[in-house]
Amino acid sequence: MCREQQAGSRCDNKRSEFAPQTEERFAAQGAEIRKDFPIFNIPGENSGQIVYLDNAATSQKPHCVIEAERKFYERENANPLRGLYSLAEEATREYEEARKTVADFIGADDSSEIIFTRNATEGLNLAAYCLTELLLKEGDEIAVSIMEHHSNLLPWQQAARHAGASLKFIECDKNGVITDEAFEAAISEKTKILAMTHISNVLGCKNDLKKYSDFCRDRGIILVADGAQSVPHIPVNVKELGVDFLSFSGHKMFGPMGIGVLYGRKSLLEQMPPFLCGGEMIESVTRESAVYAQIPHKFEAGTVNAAGAAALAEAVRYIKKTGFDTIQERERCLTEFAMKRMKQIPGVNIIGSPDAALHNGIISFTLEGVHPHDTASILDADRIGVRAGHHCAQPLLAHLGIPSCTRVSLAFYNTCEEIELFADSLSQIRRKMGYGE
Numbered sequence: 001m002c003r004e005q006q007a008g009s010r011c012d013n014k015r016s017e018f019a020p021q022t023e024e025r026f027a028a029q030g031a032e033i034r035k036d037f038p039i040f041n042i043p044g045e046n047s048g049q050i051v052y053l054d055n056a057a058t059s060q061k062p063h064c065v066i067e068a069e070r071k072f073y074e075r076e077n078a079n080p081l082r083g084l085y086s087l088a089e090e091a092t093r094e095y096e097e098a099r100k101t102v103a104d105f106i107g108a109d110d111s112s113e114i115i116f117t118r119n120a121t122e123g124l125n126l127a128a129y130c131l132t133e134l135l136l137k138e139g140d141e142i143a144v145s146i147m148e149h150h151s152n153l154l155p156w157q158q159a160a161r162h163a164g165a166s167l168k169f170i171e172c173d174k175n176g177v178i179t180d181e182a183f184e185a186a187i188s189e190k191t192k193i194l195a196m197t198h199i200s201n202v203l204g205c206k207n208d209l210k211k212y213s214d215f216c217r218d219r220g221i222i223l224v225a226d227g228a229q230s231v232p233h234i235p236v237n238v239k240e241l242g243v244d245f246l247s248f249s250g251h252k253m254f255g256p257m258g259i260g261v262l263y264g265r266k267s268l269l270e271q272m273p274p275f276l277c278g279g280e281m282i283e284s285v286t287r288e289s290a291v292y293a294q295i296p297h298k299f300e301a302g303t304v305n306a307a308g309a310a311a312l313a314e315a316v317r318y319i320k321k322t323g324f325d326t327i328q329e330r331e332r333c334l335t336e337f338a339m340k341r342m343k344q345i346p347g348v349n350i351i352g353s354p355d356a357a358l359h360n361g362i363i364s365f366t367l368e369g370v371h372p373h374d375t376a377s378i379l380d381a382d383r384i385g386v387r388a389g390h391h392c393a394q395p396l397l398a399h400l401g402i403p404s405c406t407r408v409s410l411a412f413y414n415t416c417e418e419i420e421l422f423a424d425s426l427s428q429i430r431r432k433m434g435y436g437e
């Protein structure tokens with residue numbers, strides 16, 4: 001429970017309406033959290049001036065994560081899984097410990113179900129490629145939601161092309177709601193795979209993966225989930241969700257770039273052929289053929305990113321130490337506050353649900369008469385970082401009838417003060433662009 005809840009407050013933290021004591025506590029908690037992040041504490045004249053509201057693109061890194069990566073290179077650096085000398089064994093131990101930490105974090109049965117990848121995109125490509133090889137045939141169907149990031153769409157377009165299968169789209173309404181009718185309309189006897197995001201990177205809405213996995217299990221459909229926007233912000237348990245695959249990126253969950261995770265159900269991973277082939281993924285090799293290593297190493301060809309894995313494990317420990325109760329509560333309060341302020345600004349049109357509770361920290365919007373790139377550039381002049389464009393979800397934007405939009409995405413280290421700076425800057429943009437009040 002967050003401090004505000006403990007104090008019995010509503011998280012309606014517009015400064016003037018927020019109980020002063022509660023507002024003070026929220027601010028103090030934020031200030032304490034921000035001490036962990038070097039980027040918010042750069043000494044000199046720019047200190048404290050970064051208003052970073054692009055957390056869905058990548059998150060900032062706490063000091064302990066940066067240190068963990070440095071420690072690996074300073075004290076443990078050797079090629080893991082190869083050398084028999086003690087330094088290489090230490091590197092291997094660190095790498096495999098990281099795998100256990102991640103497995104435990106997402107509730108996997110066994111650490112062999114955790115494959116380290118470069119990012120969420122690579123994990124989704126791995127799943128699509130290997131499942132195509134394993135089971136996809138001509139005439140089969142793959143169901144994908146219309147709100148997928150390109151990373152969970154293009155691999156399935158390729159898969160369909162290679163197998164002679166076809167893609168079926170699950171439509172959503174303008175708030176991101178997928179009705180049972182819309183879902184069932186995209187499913188048939190021929191459906192072999194369902195690819196679905198947990199949280200949309202544009203609408204912020206959350207899909208009920210548990211409901212879909214129950215449906216899929218009964219019909220032998222494999223569910224591949226994209227956890228890139230959920231794993232950093234809400235507790236995710238692959239067993240409880242019942243998904244067959246879940247892919248996510250380290251860099252969006254306060255870990256480093258260049259490391260990601262694909263969880264896969266053991267029975268499927270064991271049957272799947274490898275994705276990349278080369279060193280460290282074999283038992284033995286002859287001139288003509290090879291016997292592949294056991295999972296997970298079958299899917300980790302070449303030298304691995306052990307320093308990244310060690311730092312990702314540290315990010316997991318950091319999240320656990322902070323606690324999802326604190327993370328979720330802060331992000332919920334900040335989202336409510338931001339939406340409330342944005343709704344007061346003439347010309348702002350929020351994309352997706354009007355209910356802040358359904359946005360999971362992601363608020364996309366347009367500003368009447370202003371191109372989203374101009375909105376982002378003008379905000380940047382006030383040192384506020386937001387994302388503008390199609391957000392790698394062009395089919396969704398086409399479905400919603402907007403070519404592009406601006407996105408604010410929050411993390412637990414953001415503050416009400418930052419939201420106010422953002423809202424003040426946003427409220428000036430139309431006037432700066434020559435529109436009247």
Ligand SMILES: Cc1ncc(COP(=O)(O)O)c(C=O)c1O
Binds near residue numbers: 121151226228249
């Ligand atoms: C929902 C979703 N899936 C996948 C990705 C791809 O992540 P990465 O670029 O780390 O592979 C993103 C990145 O923004 C995303 O938001």
